[in-house]
Amino acid sequence: MSKFVSCHAKYFKRSQVAGLHGHHTRQFEHDANVYPEFTPFNFTTQLTKTFKELESEMVNAKRIAGKKSSNLHFRNDANVLIDNVLIFSREQLDFLRIKAPEHWRGLLEKCGRDLALGIQREFGLLPMDIHWHFDEGHYDEHGSFKHNYHAHMTFFNFDFKTLEQPLRKMKRADFSKIQDLAAKSFGHLGFERGLKKSVTGKSHKEKAVFLADSLKVLESEKKELELKVQELQKVYDDALSGAARMEIKFQHAVAQLKSVQGELDELTSQLTTIKQNSDPREYAQIKKIERLERENAEFRQLLGLNNSEVMGSSDEPTQLPPKYKS
Structure with missing residues (x-):
């Protein structure tokens, strides 16, 4: 019987954070790999804070340390999140669910926390949360659903002790070490280390789904911004129209004043001339x-x-x- 637990690390930039969160929390109605009838089995383990909160704390920590204002924020091309995808043997996890029907979630969470803290101690990456997914997979020819058990363990790429981005210093061997840590953390539940794989930031079979999710989030944000632009444009046009009307009235009044003043000056001049002559x-x-x-x-x-x-x-x-x- 297969008993593996393996890791696959993926890196994400700031512009991809919303899409990643949308995929993790199932914010999208249509996902080719998701079977909604099993989504209630998903759960989340919150380890620290959200990306937005941690990013704000990072900026404050750098500012207090006297960093230049140009170095307070992540660069646009920086990898800000690491999504460590844990993949579990279906047979072993099915066995665990049968063996401990009341406690299997708690057991997984305990092992997940242990792994996340181990990675933080070893490399300085800050764990944020773990999203456990049990709603992906496929139906076999007999109509039985075969789960693709996995979890998304997300890390914030910043070490508040060193004020550095740990991912910059990590090498291929370090990701192999993470595989070892995963096997150690989940070992007492019967899981064994998975086969060694090259760990890169390149795409795998989930990338198309993730990109589609990201696109949906960006399209939604784009529509919201377009509506805001339209509202602001209307306010601007109304203000400009009102100002234009006031300007026309003002110019008309000025013209009338100049005309009357001219007539008065001319009559005064004529009267003076008559009196003098x-x-x-x-x-x-x-x-x-x-x-x-x-x-x-x-x-x-x-x-x-x-x-x-x-x-x-x-x-x-x-x-x-x-x-x-x-």
Whole structure:
């Protein structure tokens, strides 16, 4: 009977974190490799914090240590997560589920924690969580489901003691050592070390599924951003439209003011010219006319009459103020 437990390490950049999390937590409705009727058997072991929280703590730790601002964050091309995929022998895990139906999950979690902490002690990688998947596999010709038992053990690529990215220093032999640690951690459950394999960041049969999941997440995020852009564009257009209307009104008022001011200046100039060029007797006559016009205006104001009322008739005599009596 096969009893192997093996590891396969994959590396992910910051732009891939959302897609990886979506695959781990089954956020996608359609996945060719997933059989939803078995998804309730999946479970998660949370070891530390989320990527976002750890990234924030990393930046703070570097800032406190006096690192340059340009070195506080991960570079765009940096591998920020390591997904250590644990693959279990179906026969041995089926045997474990039958042998310990009430405790097999707890036993797996204990071994998983032991392995994660062992990897941290050995290499400095910070364990985040373990996602145990029991909903992938296939139905055989007899209609029996054959589980593809595996777990995603995720590590944050940063050592808070050394303030370095441990993955940069890890070599092929180190990943072979992880295989040894896995066999040691799960050995008391009857698992044995799997065959040695080359461990790289290249694709394997799960990559197509992962890329499809990542694409779904990115498309969803893209739509959300497009909606936000449309909303902001509308706010901008409305503000611009309002500002444009106010600008037009302002320019129109300025034009009117300039026109009236011009007319006033022209009339003032003409009046000054007339006064300067007039004979003193003509000027005196002009002043007399101006005085009569003012008195006429005062007279109308006192009577409270308009032009039509002055020209019309009235049965009642009008009593004039003393100023205008003969």
